[in-house]
Amino acid sequence: TKKYTIAVIPGDGIGKEVTPWAQKALEKAAEGVAEFSYEQFDLGAERYLRDGAILPEDEEERIKKTDAILLGAVGDPRIKAGILERGLLLKLRFDLDQYVNLRPSKLYKGVTSPLANPGDIDFVVVREGTEGLYCGAGGAVRRGTANEVATEVSINTAYGVERVVRYAFQLAMKRRKHVTLVHKKNVLVNAGDMWQRLVDKVSAEYPEVSHDYSHIDAATIFLVSDPSRFDVILTDNLFGDILTDEAGAVVGGVGYSASGCINASNEYPSMFEPIHGSAPDIAGQNKANPTAAILSAAMLLRHLGFDEAAARIDAAVEADIEELGSTVRSTDQVGRDILARM
């Protein structure tokens, strides 16, 4: 059997509490299927406060050599916003060219949605992962003065957009064959027009896939008024970030929302993480829901081609939620319950 190395980066806050459960689920699902070894990385707030390191080059090189990455969450209230988020999390997404940020949302039986009539919710957001407003193009001049000017420029390249558009159509072929482009082309006319043209162009290669368009503001309405209309939602980096937190809330909380930062050309490892953050408001209390992290482990397995092992995790999670989703349980209790079902 082939051997796989998984980089584990628990990170900060509840990331440290949920990631061990994701790793345990991965270990259990992989039993008898493949040989996985784990390399732990001490990165995040504690490390930064201890020695100032965010993502040392030699550690990033080791991460690059692994087969996949399991990440918890990054960010700490003691550290200025952006230092760890940009220096660690976004740096990995960018340097490993994880251009597809895949964020499925499904309303499980047993979860109470905040919507009165949620219907069947089962869609995937294909969020661009390496461009847009996240690039860090921009700057501040005359900082701290009354004449300060701050800019953030959204970078959209035809190459970067076309590849994620193509991924969305390929994914739609395996699903209900519908893509919704979400943008704001009525205002962001340069980028919006390019996204729309590339969708129109690529769609010609997938005649079975229908596609439509929604402005981001209207999309936030439809996500709560009629979420079952969506199959594959295709959008840019920032719109996708916002929409997927809303999607998480609609399916019962971000504690159920997993994601994959995918390098679809497999040039570098892909990274799997819950969509939520380090949740300082509940960190250290054994309260965080580890389900999203555990489902991220399933996405990791599916990415490496272990569909049956992934399905074992998915089935255990689904059964757990159906039976116990409405009970109040600690992080460790949910982890144990899901593991026991595997």
Ligand code: NAD
């Ligand atoms: P957050 O996702 O950490 O928390 C938002 C709300 O959701 C909080 O009330 C939190 O308690 C709740 N929540 C999140 N995950 C939960 C879980 N598994 N179970 C139960 N409740 C959960 O977002 P935030 O508060 O805006 O950000 C906190 C920090 O995390 C910031 O430093 C931010 O930059 C960072 N962040 C990191 C990531 C990441 O690493 N991918 C994602 C989002 C935010």
Ligand code: IPM
């Ligand atoms: C997420 C987070 C990150 C993002 C931040 C922490 C950089 O919100 O993974 O959703 O905006 O992508």
Ligand code: MN
């Ligand atoms: Mn987010």
